[in-house]
Amino acid sequence: MPDASATLLFIGDVVGGLGRRTLLNLLPALREEYTPDAVVVNGENAAGGLGITPKIADEFFAAGIDAITLGNHTYRQKSIYGYLDDEPRILRPVNFLKSQPGHGTCLVPLGSTGLTLGVVNTSGNLFIQAGRPMYAETDAAVGDLIRKGADHVLVDVHAEATSEKVGLGWHLDGRVSAVVGTHTHVPTNDFRVLPGGTAYITDVGMTGPRGGVIGVKKEQAIQSMSTHMPVRFETSEDDPWLMGALIRCEQPLSAASIEPVLRPYGGT
Numbered sequence: 417m418p419d420a421s422a423t424l425l426f427i428g429d430v431v432g433g434l435g436r437r438t439l440l441n442l443l444p445a446l447r448e449e450y451t452p453d454a455v456v457v458n459g460e461n462a463a464g465g466l467g468i469t470p471k472i473a474d475e476f477f478a479a480g481i482d483a484i485t486l487g488n489h490t491y492r493q494k495s496i497y498g499y500l501d502d503e504p505r506i507l508r509p510v511n512f513l514k515s516q517p518g519h520g521t522c523l524v525p526l527g528s529t530g531l532t533l534g535v536v537n538t539s540g541n542l543f544i545q546a547g548r549p550m551y552a553e554t555d556a557a558v559g560d561l562i563r564k565g566a567d568h569v570l571v572d573v574h575a576e577a578t579s580e581k582v583g584l585g586w587h588l589d590g591r592v593s594a595v596v597g598t599h600t601h602v603p604t605n606d607f608r609v610l611p612g613g614t615a616y617i618t619d620v621g622m623t624g625p626r627g628g629v630i631g632v633k634k635e636q637a638i639q640s641m642s643t644h645m646p647v648r649f650e651t652s653e654d655d656p657w658l659m660g661a662l663i664r665c666e667q668p669l670s671a672a673s674i675e676p677v678l679r680p681y682g683g684t
Contacts (some may be wrong), residue, residue: 418429419517420531420665420667420669421529421666422454422472422529422533422568422592422648422663422665423452423662423663424454424533424568424662424664425446425452425454425661425663426570426572426594426596426620426661426662426678427456427457427524427622428458428601428603428620429598429624430457430458430459430461430623431622431623431625432461432463432624432631433464434625434653435462435501435622435623435624436472436475437681438624438656439447439457439623439658440475440517442679446600446658447480452527453527453564454483454524454525454527455480455481455482456482456485456535456570457483457484457566457623458482458485459472459473459485459582460488460490461489462568462593465631465632465649465650465651466493467492467496468493468656469493470496470676473496475576479621482524482534483505484507485508485520485537485598486506486537486585487509487534487539487544487574487599488545488599490516490518491516491674495677496517497517498517498650500517500518501518501519502518505522507521507536507572508526508551509546510536510553510554510557511541511547511549511550511553512548516547521534521537521560522535522675523535524568526567527571528616531568532565532566532568533566533567533569534562534564534569534570535572536557536570536571538553538554538573538579539573539574539575540574540575540581542577542579543577544575544576551584554571554584554588557586558571558592562591565641566622567668567669568593568594568661568665569591569593570593570668571588571596573595573597575596575597575599578600578604578618581597581611581619582618585616586610589612590614591612591669593615593663593665594614594663594674595614595615595616596661597619598674599628600619600635601621601622601628601631601677602621602630603617604619606618607676609671609672609673609674612670613616614620614670615663615673616673617674620659620676621657621660621676621678622657623657624652624656625653625656625684627652627655628652628654631651632652633649634652636641637649655680656681657678658677658678658679658681659678660677661674661675
């Protein structure tokens with residue numbers, strides 16, 4: 417097979433202003449350490465924990481991020497609607513309704529390698545409102561990117577149910593370079609390369625305050641869960657971390673290794 421060596425860095429759900437500061441401050445050191453050919457970031461919680469704005473997306477792209485994926489909070493900020501249609505490098509789940517703003521795939525160059533990376537953003541159907549079936553729409557998206565000449569394909573599966581994520585990993589094994597899970601904000605320990613050559617992890621975790629409850633101030637989350645009464649949630653400021661995964665590839669549409677990337681951020 418032809419050589420298709422590339423290194424991919426995927427960074428999990430950026431939560432609020434603290435998550436953005438964590439990402440932007442730690443990214444230069446990660447670039448120096450790992451020399452990734454592409455950096456993909458899930459930004460669906462970047463604006464105060466709910467959605468993303470054009471200003472934040474532009475800030476991420478200015479920092480050299482190659483593609484942004486989203487999820488169930490895609491449309492929380494109305495200012496992003498037109499941006500989703502106009503900017504090819506920001507994705508909402510491919511299995512949302514066709515009538516909804518945005519698109520679910522993109523092709524980006526892999527640094528100076530001469531290779532291209534196809535990125536697919538997809539959403540689970542269990543416990544999350546996605547308008548179309550995840551498996552069929554993801555299959556079609558992957559096939560389209562391969563026909564367009566993608567040397568590697570990375571799939572961000574934004575889902576609540578681990579069963580859907582694990583199943584999609586096995587379903588796509590041997591056809592894509594990596595399937596990485598987002599949404600639940602807690603890193604899992606099942607990172608591996610599946611038998612067909614697809615790197616897989618059920619959830620890469622979040623980039624933001626580990627000292628909260630999946631990003632929310634712990635006192636507010638506990639009050640909500642213990643009283644069953646409405647509580648206004650705010651983003652925590654405690655114990656920020658960057659969480660993600662590093663995927664190294666050697667052959668087309670295949671991974672040689674995957675490892676977690678977990679870094680505390682001491683700044684404020």
